[in-house]
Amino acid sequence: MSEPVKSTEAAALFNIPYTLVTELCRTGQLTSAHKGKPADGGQTCWQIDPVELQRFLRNNPRRHYESSLLEPWSPRYRPAPPGEPTELQYEVLAGEWWHDLLNMHLRPNGDLWTRWSDGERFIVRPDGEMDQFRYERVGDAYRQQERERNANAAD
Secondary structure, rough: OOOOEHHHHHHHHHOOOOOHHHOOOOOOOOOEEEEEEEOOOOOOOOOHHHHHHHHHHHHHHHHHHHHOOOOOOOOOOOOOOOOOOOHHHHHHHHHOOOEEEEEEOOOOOOOOOEEEEEOOOEOOOOOOOOOEEOOOOOOHHHHHHHHHHHHHHOO
16 A cells, blocks of 8 residues: 545546545545545545555546546435535534534535534535534633523523
């Protein structure tokens, strides 16, 4: 196994659509594909063995994929009706069971912006990928802020 590369780097390296690379990862067609933080830092993303991807593309001609390029969402989930989150976005929210969802807002581009009881905020893209994690406040300062907000709401 060679040094893993990010899915975006793999797409550029082999001149194939990024959506194709991520779909190969999601469907398990690339056994080396795994999600993790890249060695150079940054957000968690798909990492792939470029040798395995090269072998896969050699054994499966590109024209087969070019005629059926995948949508940004996973084909296992239907796209949502306009103005509603996808099934995959709901599954991501359900997976965050250890915190309470305080607020969510669906943006016109399909991104679901969320706010959680631990002060974390992040977006869930229509394809289930999560991005832009941040915390409003942490620890005692956050708990005090929530107490004040709840007291004001009760008045």
